[in-house]
Every structure is written in C-alpha cells, then in structure tokens.
Amino acid sequence: MPSPLPELRERLLRAGIAPRHARRYLAELTDHLSDLTVEERSHGLSPSDARTAALARIGTTDSLAAAMIAQPQFQSFTARAPWAVFGLTPFILLAALWFISLCLLRLGWHLFLPGAITPFGSVPGQQLLDLRNIYFQVNRALYLGAPILVGWSMILIAIRQRRRALWPMLSLILLTLLAATSHVQANRLEVPTGLGHIRVDFALRPAAQNEYALAVLLLALLPYITWRFRSHAELSA
Amino acid sequence: MTPRDSNPSFMNGVPELLILQLLQQQEMYGYEIVQAIRTRTGAVIAVGEGVVYPVLHNLERDGALTAQRKPVNGRSRIYYSLTPAGARRLSDLSTTWTNLATAIQHILTGGQHAQPLA
Structure with missing residues (x-):
C-alpha cells in the first residue's frame, strides 16, 4: 500500500491549506505512522505487513484531507x-x-x-x-x-x-x-x-x-x- | 487490507471532549492520545487515527492547548497540554454532554419529563 502522505500534501495545498499547517500535519502523521508500524511489528507482523496495517489505521487520503480541509481557519491568506x-x-x-x-x-x-x-x-x-x-x-x-x-x-x-x-x-x-x-x-x-x-x-x-x-x-x-x-x-x- | 470502520458521528464534538479530558490528566503526543482513546473506550470509538491532528491543531489555535516539541528516545515529539482556557472549555463540554447523555438515557429507560401544570 503506497503512503498517502505525498498525495495528501498536494491535496491540502490545492485546497488552500497554508503550507506551514500542511507541513506540521504531515510531520505529525509521519511520526504517527512510524509509531503504528513499530506497534504492528511488536504484534509479530512482517515489516511490509506492519506498514500496510499502519497505513490502514492512520486513515485514507480522503479522510485525512477532509479532516483538515473542513477547518477553514487553516486556509492561507493567499487562498482566502x-x-x-x-x-x-x-x-x-x-x-x-x-x-x-x-x-x-x-x-x-x-x-x-x-x-x-x-x-x-x-x-x-x-x-x-x-x-x-x-x-x-x-x-x-x-x-x-x-x-x-x-x-x-x-x-x-x-x-x-x-x-x-x-x-x-x-x-x-x-x-x-x-x-x-x-x-x-x-x-x-x-x-x-x-x-x-x-x-x-x-x-x-x-x-x-x-x-x-x-x-x-x-x-x-x-x-x-x-x-x-x-x-x-x-x-x- | 481496508481501513478500519470509523464512527462518522465521532467528529461532532466528541473527540474534542475526549482529548481535553485526557490532557487534563497529563500531557501527551498524538499517538498516545489516540491509543488512550482506543484503550479507555474499549475501541468502541474508532476513528482514522490521523484525523485527530486537525482537532488538536484547532484546539491549540483556540488557546485550549499548548504544543511543545520534546525529544523522546532520540525522536522529536509534539506534546500537547491543557491551558486554563482549555480547562474551562472542558468543563462546559462536560456539562453539555452529561446533560445530553442523561436525557438520552432517560428516554431509553422509558422515563418522561415532568408535565407542566395545567
């Protein structure tokens, strides 16, 4: 399963989310994904299965994008x-x-x-x-x-x-x-x-x-x- | 593998309440918050884990939380903690949700509100 983060970044920016908010969101998601992968590995999954399970838990690109785009206060002045x-x-x-x-x-x-x-x-x-x-x-x-x-x-x-x-x-x-x-x-x-x-x-x-x-x-x-x-x-x- | 089911109504004010309640006890970073919600609700409340961050950012922007980057085990984490404004918000939300839950429970158990006097 490919990482949703690069596509998520593009979607957030195109939706007008300020680059600093998008950058922080992606940084925290990256950390979270890393923690989830470690957790799934501790349950005995292989590295690739653990990664797949972690990606499934963190949410789809659609849901991750929608959660941020629904917050108009994170839009950049340029977008507004x-x-x-x-x-x-x-x-x-x-x-x-x-x-x-x-x-x-x-x-x-x-x-x-x-x-x-x-x-x-x-x-x-x-x-x-x-x-x-x-x-x-x-x-x-x-x-x-x-x-x-x-x-x-x-x-x-x-x-x-x-x-x-x-x-x-x-x-x-x-x-x-x-x-x-x-x-x-x-x-x-x-x-x-x-x-x-x-x-x-x-x-x-x-x-x-x-x-x-x-x-x-x-x-x-x-x-x-x-x-x-x-x-x-x-x-x- | 498909993403786990999530409760669509979860986003209607509940995550805010849960996050504020958890952070009242101790500061946490995003992954810890999500795991605490899963554990303490017996996984009844399920959510795409990443969507907790916009809620956290929004609370921080409103002054209910502060965020601080700290190194932990060689990695940098953003820890969130409750502010006095956040504690007031938690108190208001708790009251609202308690009243709501009481009202719903009352209906589920077949009770009726007192009738006004004629």
Missing part, C-alpha cells in the same frame, strides 16, 4: 484573498523597491554629481569601473530588475501554494504594464529652489521600453514555466 496577494501586493512591493532605488539615485546625485543638472548621462572622463559608474549602474539594475524580482516572488507564492495560473499571470500582467509605461525623470531645473527633482510618470513609451517590458514578462514567467514542465514530467513518469 488571492486578489489581495496577486493584485495589490505587486503594486506595494514594486513601489517600495522603486522608492528605494530613487532614494539611492538621489543620494548618488548628491554625493557624486553635486551641481549636475541631471544624474543621467555620462560624466566626462569617467571610467567603466569608476565607483560612480558602478553605483549608478547597480542602482539602475535595481530599478529595472524590480518588476522581475516582484514577479518572481509572486510566482514563488503561486508555486508554493499551488494556486491556479490565473493569479500569478494577473500579477505579471500588472507588473509588465507598469514596466512598459514607467519613466523616471530627474532634473534640477524643474524646481529652482530645490536640491533636484525626481519623478516617475506613466505613459505609453517607444518600442525600446516595450522590449524591456517583454523581457520582464518572459524572465518573470520563466520559473513558473520550468515548474509546470517539471510537475508535468513527474506526473507522466
């Missing part, structure tokens, strides 16, 4: 409010990462380019490995990579909790739209009395930005596609 996790969280995370990136841009502008009208553009005599160049390029990578990082986190949640593809796709579409339309502007002249002005506006952009948005979508989607292929291959095997 997927619209919040996959619809709102990407906005919040992306806004936070972009805010950090723009703060770093502002800091770099103040430290490395005091008096420059804009932090964008090349500095005369600047080397590739110049500290200033490295600083701004790393910050640029953070800004451009932020939608991908957020997309990966949404994919990770979807995979971990076995959510339907619809939800992470919603996140990725939102992130792609933001990536396709966002544009950072920094100019000291816009606010004459200020230290410099940085703003992000959103509008349809030329083709280059669309290529970036497409790259965001594909890179963010890559782990999910890989996982789906692996799951399919495991099921087929």
Whole structure:
C-alpha cells in the first residue's frame, strides 16, 4: 500500500491549506505512522505487513484531507484573498523597491554629481569601473530588475501554494504594464529652489521600453514555466 | 487490507471532549492520545487515527492547548497540554454532554419529563 502522505500534501495545498499547517500535519502523521508500524511489528507482523496495517489505521487520503480541509481557519491568506496577494501586493512591493532605488539615485546625485543638472548621462572622463559608474549602474539594475524580482516572488507564492495560473499571470500582467509605461525623470531645473527633482510618470513609451517590458514578462514567467514542465514530467513518469 | 470502520458521528464534538479530558490528566503526543482513546473506550470509538491532528491543531489555535516539541528516545515529539482556557472549555463540554447523555438515557429507560401544570 503506497503512503498517502505525498498525495495528501498536494491535496491540502490545492485546497488552500497554508503550507506551514500542511507541513506540521504531515510531520505529525509521519511520526504517527512510524509509531503504528513499530506497534504492528511488536504484534509479530512482517515489516511490509506492519506498514500496510499502519497505513490502514492512520486513515485514507480522503479522510485525512477532509479532516483538515473542513477547518477553514487553516486556509492561507493567499487562498482566502488571492486578489489581495496577486493584485495589490505587486503594486506595494514594486513601489517600495522603486522608492528605494530613487532614494539611492538621489543620494548618488548628491554625493557624486553635486551641481549636475541631471544624474543621467555620462560624466566626462569617467571610467567603466569608476565607483560612480558602478553605483549608478547597480542602482539602475535595481530599478529595472524590480518588476522581475516582484514577479518572481509572486510566482514563488503561486508555486508554493499551488494556486491556479490565473493569479500569478494577473500579477505579471500588472507588473509588465507598469514596466512598459514607467519613466523616471530627474532634473534640477524643474524646481529652482530645490536640491533636484525626481519623478516617475506613466505613459505609453517607444518600442525600446516595450522590449524591456517583454523581457520582464518572459524572465518573470520563466520559473513558473520550468515548474509546470517539471510537475508535468513527474506526473507522466 | 481496508481501513478500519470509523464512527462518522465521532467528529461532532466528541473527540474534542475526549482529548481535553485526557490532557487534563497529563500531557501527551498524538499517538498516545489516540491509543488512550482506543484503550479507555474499549475501541468502541474508532476513528482514522490521523484525523485527530486537525482537532488538536484547532484546539491549540483556540488557546485550549499548548504544543511543545520534546525529544523522546532520540525522536522529536509534539506534546500537547491543557491551558486554563482549555480547562474551562472542558468543563462546559462536560456539562453539555452529561446533560445530553442523561436525557438520552432517560428516554431509553422509558422515563418522561415532568408535565407542566395545567
């Protein structure tokens, strides 16, 4: 008789049980199964018969799953409010990462380019490995990579909790739209009395930005596609 | 081998009562609890043994039990023990079940409730 635990895990996660609750349930069931096997062995059964008897005593996959699924308080927040996790969280995370990136841009502008009208553009005599160049390029990578990082986190949640593809796709579409339309502007002249002005506006952009948005979508989607292929291959095997 | 028969109505509040009663006496882990239920009820109450855990987790979540992982004979076990809130819950459940059992017993033995005065 095969162990019901791997299938049970999948059923619990697909039913929306939070991974930590499913993990603890399975851990305790594993211990219980082990105790039952030892008990049945002490009654003189062979190892395989003892295992079969223990599996029969612990309950069927259906009954074990139903007992947990009947407790709605063990459902994850993602299962109860997927619209919040996959619809709102990407906005919040992306806004936070972009805010950090723009703060770093502002800091770099103040430290490395005091008096420059804009932090964008090349500095005369600047080397590739110049500290200033490295600083701004790393910050640029953070800004451009932020939608991908957020997309990966949404994919990770979807995979971990076995959510339907619809939800992470919603996140990725939102992130792609933001990536396709966002544009950072920094100019000291816009606010004459200020230290410099940085703003992000959103509008349809030329083709280059669309290529970036497409790259965001594909890179963010890559782990999910890989996982789906692996799951399919495991099921087929 | 087929799974042993279980009593479907077992899950309607009875396991909670039995678990709280057992844990009032001493802390136990899941396997011990199930074996104690089997032994003390003469196996009259039978259940797929694994389904006791969602009940335990639910009681813990409600604050009726606390869970603590302890090493025993080289293995790690999660021991459950009763909290003061759990003791109050046990008292309420016991009263409810005692009244219910008395009422059922009364009917089974052919007794009647007192008639209101006309």
